[in-house]
Amino acid sequence: MKDTKQTSKLISYWLRHHPEDGNLNIDDFGWASIDELIQSLATKGQTFTHAEIVELSKSFDKVRWEFSGDGSKIRATHGHSIEVILDEKAVKPPALLYHGSSSNKIDAIKENGLLAMQRQFVHLSTDREVAVSVGKRHGKPLLIEIDAAALAADGWVFYQASENVWLTTNIPVKYLKIEQK
Incomplete structure (x- = not known):
């Protein structure tokens, strides 16, 4: 089998x-x-x-x-830690995107923003509930709203890996709205 x-x-x-x-x-x-x-x-x-x-x-x-x-x-489609060029998928993102993390990461996020860590990109979602469920994998969830429209206007490139998964590079704190669940 x-x-x-x-x-x-x-x-x-x-x-x-x-x-x-x-x-x-x-x-x-x-x-x-x-x-x-x-x-x-x-x-x-x-x-x-x-x-x-x-x-x-x-x-x-x-x-x-x-x-x-x-x-x-x-x-x-996403999650690479190896160097991969996804330029042919660069698209304009929706105005708002979401990222789920655990609340024990709040201080690091407030200080450094969202970082790709061992991956090539920061993973974002169009769906708040999906982002919260991702955050729950690592403890008490933290929902982060990303001002994707402002990021794109400031030169960030976004890739749509699938219907609900969006990728971009590290995101500074000024584009984030953090909400503990």
């Missing part, structure tokens, strides 16, 4: 953080060959077809991977 949960975590790990662990060659835009991915999974005892990888990607609560137009390549 296939362990799809563990396989999806492994694929995301390779595509976001360590493609070399899966012997994947990732281009500057984060794309990897699906054939290479299937071969790498086989070395871990997981046999998947191209169609099964596509089906697995549809089983998530949010879009985590995307496929090239010709269907031969795959990449993670």
